Amino acid sequence: MRRRTILQWPLLAGAAGALPILTASPALAVETRPCLLVSGTDFDKLRGRAATEPWKSWRSAAISRAGWEYVANPDASARSKRIAEIASYSSLAYILDAGENAPVHAQKVLQMVGRLRQEISTPGVINKTQWGGTVPQANALFHLVLGLDVVYAALTSSERATAETQLGEIAAIFADFASFPSWTAAPIGAYGTWLAYRVTGGGDTADLAALGRTIGELEKHLQSVMGKSGAYLAAPTYVGHRLGSPGDRDPKSYFVDVLSREPTLYSGVPGYRNYYQDPHYQKAIEFYAGYLTTPVTRRLPRxxxxxxxxxxxxxxxxxxxxxxxxxxxxxxxxxxxxxxxxxxxxxxxxxxxxxxxxxxxxxxxxxxxxxxxxxxxxxxxxxxxxxxxxxxxxxxxxxxxxxxxxxxxxxxxxxxxxxxxxxxxxxxxxxxxxxxxxxxxxxxxxxxxxxxxxxxxxxxxxxxxxxxTTDVVARDEYTFGDSATIGGAVSRSARTYSAYRFSTAAGSNAAWSLNRVTIAPLPMMTTYALTAQAPSPTVAVPSRVFPDAGAWFLQNSHDQRALAGALWNAVKDGGHQHRDTNSLHLAAYGEHVLRNSGYNGYPHPAVGFTYAQIRDLAVLSNTGLIGYEPSFADFAPPSLNNHVRTYGAGIVEDLMWGGIDYATGDSGGALPNGRHRRSLVFVHPNTGTQGYWTVFDEFTEVSGAGPVGLAWHPNSASDPAADPAMADYTFPVDVDPCTDTGVKLTAFLATPPSQVHVKSGPLADWTDGHLGRYLYVTYPLDAAARKNAVTVLFPSDDVHPKAAMSRVGGTGYSGASITHTSGHTDYAIESNGSPEITIGNVTWQGWAAWYRTTGGAAADTVDVTNYLVRKGRTLRWREYGFETDSYVSILAKGRGGQLLNTTGRDITVTFHHPGLSLVRFGGKPAASPASGSGWRSVIVPTGRVVFELVTT
Missing domain, CATH: 2.60.120 (Jelly Rolls)
Structure with a gap:
């Protein structure tokens, strides 16, 4: 490959960008071209990949599309998109279609540079207030810079100089990031890639400083939309397109690859980051690759x-x-x-x-x-x-x-x-x-x-x-914020194929998300060059909590019929959010069984509801409200006592152990008149027992009158079967079904409500909105102006029968028993925390409890195989259990589990178990102030501990 000098551009003092004025300036160290996304020494290796799939098909498609001609579409954004794709296909074909065709492909890239320069000079094409006047043009610039880097050796010095001048003029438009009110990641990535081209081509110290400032702007942007956990705090559909562009907004996604592929290229850049090794960005890609998509796969009708x-x-x-x-x-x-x-x-x-x-x-x-x-x-x-x-x-x-x-x-x-x-x-x-x-x-x-x-x-x-039979298959996504179940980017983005570059977990998650997916990413340079290994499913995506975004609970399976659910609770507005704090999305047996209002594209309505209603009204998603009038007309839900913002206080508790996943989301200031804490418990399926979810809702700090209300939105257009009314509501899952196995969802109202309304609401999707039927359930406040409620959400189908569910209750508590065909009986119970409650010879005290029993109800035979207590003081049966004089959240199975002490101080917990001789925390003996036959007290520090009961 040749080495080169580069024409220099003076930079505005204090600005991020360059002015389009040519000056003569001595070149610094010059790198071999190409070097941004590939190097010349990679060419043979890239060609060798084409012997196997998916590279074989990508190569064929890229060479074919490199022959495309520019089309003067009346839509400016479509013209820029065409330029970007032709540039990328042609530069990839230059590598893969070597020999006499290579110069043809190089000239095609050169032609597209001129086309974009002509586009940019057309009045109205650049419109900083419109997506179509910002992102497609930045995308075209990004791919043209990468393309020029690749075909550099095939051009004359005059052709290079002309192309660099034109790209520099285009790039200058995107230098002032602050002038773009939205979509700033696209100008940052496009202009940053141009600066990377200059820096690696002999740019001066001003270029180094400008690239450093651009990286700083990228960091500021990421910090504004991401949580500390790495979760991107926006709607899944948007996050997928931002972190994994499917070809139309690539500078947002792949500028980090330009920076990270060869760190030595940027040794003099202040504030340089290698995003492949950046822990925060690694977590972001793990989130993208595994927690935007559900297990549900869909055959997309062509x-x-x-x-x-x-x-x-x-x-x-x-x-x-x-x-x-x-x-x-x-x-x-x-x-x-x-x-x-x-x-x-x-x-x-x-x-x-x-x-x-x-x-x-x-x-x-x-x-x-x-x-x-x-x-x-x-x-x-x-x-x-x-x-x-x-x-x-x-x-x-x-x-x-x-x-x-x-x-x-x-x-x-x-x-x-x-x-x-x-x-x-x-x-x-x-x-x-x-x-x-x-x-x-x-x-x-x-x-x-x-x-x-x-x-x-x-x-x-x-x-x-x-x-x-020729349809492609893609994975569906969760419906939080501006998200639809279909049309997400993860299934069709090159980033999913190259996620492994960031971490092993990201690669594993991506392989899970691509399992059974047949839709192909665009055969662009970013697809082919960055994918060096084909995704191969190994382990399933594990349940995981991102405290500043939500909790994702998944069955350990690669099957599209696996159960999965998520509790959404972002701590700040990351964009494209709805007022849906503490909302849920659940999938089971190949279908979405519970989903939120969805998205039909901005600013489009769906099935009689405006975009503003879909975005802003919490009752149209699976949320809780206080003092919200329940007798509203279906198409005119009121705004009084609606959620007042799009975010809450995040996930404040979580435990996962022994096939039970638990997390609590806190509404923070999302509600204007009180606080809503929602606990989601996922009971994993097991031999003889089916998977399902229990939801504990707690309303406190209520100002003003009730009632409190819960909205439940099954993926159904039909009225439910109520058996009995006011307690058991079973909906057929009949909106855009992916299966033919009769999937249903039962909402069992374990806590007796005051009213149940069946209403119509939007289930919006790209081009496929439906009018769903949902429950709005109200409960009266108690004497202390608070209310707890238990709801069991139980999926079933032709193979997995619905469990037998009954209410249990008494003074100060309510709940449900769930009896499986195997004979196991689960209990899900809420309480105000003050009384000790005995049900089925199991005694407990706390805010909420879930436990599984076997051996019948007799005092000498009942056994508890698993239990969860939220903010509790005790759970005892026979010679087993725990107690404390404070409170603790605990999840246990057999002789092990997790404890969560949120009191802010050390507390004492006493465990009971026949033959108990030692308690270990994290594998080490716990401090024990007292013990006796079959019991031992231990000191529990603040925070989370994993415990083990050792018996003789």
Missing amino acids: RRLTAEANVTVRGGKYAGDPGESGGLLHAKVDEPDFTRECYLRFDLGDLTADQVVTVRLRLYVKEVGADGCRLEVSQVGDVWPENVSWSGRPAAKALLGTWIPRTRFVAELDVTTAVRDALTTGSRKFSVGIRSTVAGAERFAQLFSRQPNTPDEANSVPRLLVNT
């Missing part, structure tokens, strides 16, 4: 067929009139003159029967009459004009199904068999008719047609969603 024709026909005296194809579709049965039916036809294109996996008909209901209606959907003939009349309407062939719709309902019907049969007989069309079967003036339905009246209605047109 074919979303919009109706090619639709019409409403009217009977009676209008039977001969042409039907109406614009506006809304109508279904109503009344007097003949007022009776309407609607018809839709879809073109199946080149689809074949053997390709079809599933087909769903999806229609969006705008409004339903006051008295409701019942819709019947039938397959009809395919030959009819879009202005067909009632008299000429197509005849029904077969009944496909029925709906009982609601306003803003998203109606779906499985039509797989009918479509497959149509294809088998050679038909290229599929048509349906919809009619109401219950008469009445107020028994009608209006549906959105294929001609949307507004841009926001474009996602509500009638569709056939076709899953085929």
Whole structure:
């Protein structure tokens, strides 16, 4: 590779950037080109990778796409995106498609430099207040700098000088980071990469200082959006795109790789950081790689067929009139003159029967009459004009199904068999008719047609969603803040493939997240060069608590049907957040069983709810509220006593031991009129017992009147089966299902509520929003103006039956017994902490307890295999258990466990166990002031200890 000098740019004093004025300046030490993301000595190794997957496919795709031509799209952001991709594909093809084609690829990179310079000079293309006027252009600059670094040797000195001048002029626009009100990581990464090019090409001391300041700006940005734990305190969808750009915002993600690949290049840069070795950033990538995605995998439909024709026909005296194809579709049965039916036809294109996996008909209901209606959907003939009349309407062939719709309902019907049969007989069309079967003036339905009246209605047109054998599979994500279950970056980002560069845990987490995923990242330089080893699943992502962000509890499994859940509680606003402190997202048996309001893209509404409602109203996510009026209209939840900010006080307690995970989130100042502490307990599945979750909610420091309320949002569009009412509510998980095993979620209200309301709320997703049905459950305050409540969230399906659940309660406590088919009975109980409570010959005292019993209820046979006590003084059965004269949180199984002392001082805890001779803390004998036959008192220091009971 050649060595070179570089034209120098004077820098503004005190500024981060350069001015576009050329001066002659002596070059400093010059590095071999390329050096930013790859070196020349890497070329043979990079070419060698193409012998195996995934590099083989990436190479082929990159060379093919390097032949793309620039397209003058009317959208400026799309033009910049095209420039970035062509530059990256061409520079990678320059390496992999060596020989006579290499100069062609080099010239393509050079052409794209000129294209971007032309773009930047066009008025309005750079708009610092718009994402589309900032990030795509910064992304293009980033890839062009990397591309110039790679193809440098193939250019003449004149071509290099021209390209460097043009890139310098472009880079100067991004130098003033403070002038970008948002998306600052993109200008920082793009301009920083330009400075890295200058520094490694013989830049002067001013370049070194400017790069140092840029790294400092990156650090300031990261500190503003990340917690000390390494968690990125923003919505999972946004975090995925920020830390793992899928190709359209790469300077945000891969500037750290430019800095870290070869640290010796930047030995003179003040404040330099090697992010591959930075503990804080390593934790961030571990968070990205393992805790944004759920176990749920989804086959993404590549074919979303919009109706090619639709019409409403009217009977009676209008039977001969042409039907109406614009506006809304109508279904109503009344007097003949007022009776309407609607018809839709879809073109199946080149689809074949053997390709079809599933087909769903999806229609969006705008409004339903006051008295409701019942819709019947039938397959009809395919030959009819879009202005067909009632008299000429197509005849029904077969009944496909029925709906009982609601306003803003998203109606779906499985039509797989009918479509497959149509294809088998050679038909290229599929048509349906919809009619109401219950008469009445107020028994009608209006549906959105294929001609949307507004841009926001474009996602509500009638569709056939076709899953085929060629579909790709991706992992779904958690719905906290501006996040959807689908469309996340982790499954399709090159960063997931290169996460191993930061830590072994990050690589392991990434391999778990990519397991069963078939969607491919873009074959860009950042993908191919940074991936030196194919992800191979080893260990599953473990449960982990990020105290300033939340708790993620996962079953130890690589199966997409594994259970997983998260409790979200960020300690500051990291951007793209909702008012959803202490919210939950749960997955089980291949489905999301509990989820939050979601995201349909800024600033778009979903199913009748505005973006502001989805973002700001806590009741639309799985949260707790105080004094929130429960009788509100579904589409108009009030703002009075809503959450007042997007963050809380984080996770304040956590214990994990023996198949039980526990964490408590504190609302801090999120609620205007009190404090909400929520404890999530995940009971891992085991032989003979199924996995589930118990939630303990505690409301304290309440100012003003109650009631307190809990919102539970299953991933369901259907009303629950209540058996009995006010206690046991089972929802079918029927929103965008990934499985066919009848997954359900039961919300068992162990603490008796005062009211239970079934309401409609948004389950927003990219292009696929649904109107869900959820519970809003209220409880009265007690005499001390506080309230505790226990809820058991139990998933089930065709293979995993629902456990038998019953309430247990008495003066000062309430809870549930959960009896499994194996005979094990679990207890989940809350209390105000003052009484000693005996249930089933187990006595305990504390704020909350969960324990598992075997051996029946008799005093001489009952055994407790696992137990958790939150802020408790005792739990005893037979000759076993513990007690303290203070309080402690404890999680135990058999003769071991964890203790958490949050009193701020040493306390004494007495353990009881037959033959007890020693207690160890962290493997060392604990200080013991007293002991006797079968018991031993120990001094527990403040903080967390792992204990072991040693018996003789």
